[in-house]
Amino acid sequence: MKLKPLLVIxxxxxxxxxxxxxxxxxxxxxxxxxxxxxxxxxxxxKGMSNRLAPPIIAVKRHYLGTYSDEQSFVKAVADWVEKPDESKTLMRGAIRRFKIMLPMPFPRADVEKIASYIFKGNVEKPAGFDQHFKDEHKKGKGKGKNLN
Ligand code: HEC
Structure with missing residues (x-):
């Protein structure tokens, strides 16, 4: 029987x-x-006020709602960073509040690693985020997915 070496491999x-x-x-x-x-x-x-952009946990929740597998999530985030396109936004409220993100000319391979980290890693949550998220997304307002 040659099963053992195969198992090891x-x-x-x-x-x-x-x-x-x-x-x-x-x-x-x-x-x-x-x-x-x-x-x-x-x-x-400071916390959820005076921000320059949504905290990455908010981006993660919105993107997971539409792109639930890693491959499509990574592609959507990397496409966005290369060329933000308002017709593809999952965060219309954020564009209203902050204006659309500028394109960032980082190497695609690096941005894909960042997107994998956002998808799989433990991203930090600012103080007050859960309450903010609840307030913004109750009564069907916004598309964010309440994950914990
Ligand atoms: C100079 C500030 C700035 C930097 C740096 C920045 N972003 Fe953003 N980003 C924003 C702002 C503002 C928004 C919210 C408005 C919007 O959605 O365009 C945003 C939104 C996003 C969104 C959601 C887009 C949507 O509307 O669906 C993604 C995804 C994103 N950023 C990824 C990234 C990643 C990954 C990086 C690092 C490679 C990055 N951003 C760097 C400012 C920034």
Whole structure:
């Protein structure tokens, strides 16, 4: 029986895939800090007021509502960063409040890692966010998905 070596190979490649996935999330988090957090980070502004852009947890919730698998989520976020297009927004209220995001010419591969981190990682939540989200999205207002 040659089953055992096959099993070892299968388990090893599974392990490598998982290690790669968590490496991507780790790199994505660092890239997010460099490229996006000035506007989307928890400490942009004071809590939920005086912000420059929605906190990334809000972006995550809105995007998960429409793009529930990682591949389509990553593509939608990377397309947005390359070329924000008002006809594709999932956050119309944010555009009204902040004006549309400017295109960011970062390497696509880096933005895809950032998007994987947003999809899979534990993104931070600013103080007061849950209440804000409840207030904004009750009575069918807005499309945000209430995930916790
Ligand atoms: C200079 C400030 C700024 C930076 C830097 C920035 N954004 Fe944004 N972003 C905004 C603003 C403002 C909005 C809300 C208005 C809008 O939706 O266009 C936004 C909205 C978004 C949205 C939701 C778009 C929608 O309307 O559906 C995504 C996704 C997004 N940003 C991703 C990113 C990522 C990823 C990065 C880092 C690569 C990034 N942003 C960097 C300002 C910024």
């Amino acid at each position: 299968a388990l090893t490649s599974l392990f490598i895939q998982q290690a790669n996935a968590s490496e991507v999330v780790e790199q994505g988090e660092k890239l997010f800090t460099n490229y996006c957090s000035a506007c989307h980070g928890v400490s942009s502004g």
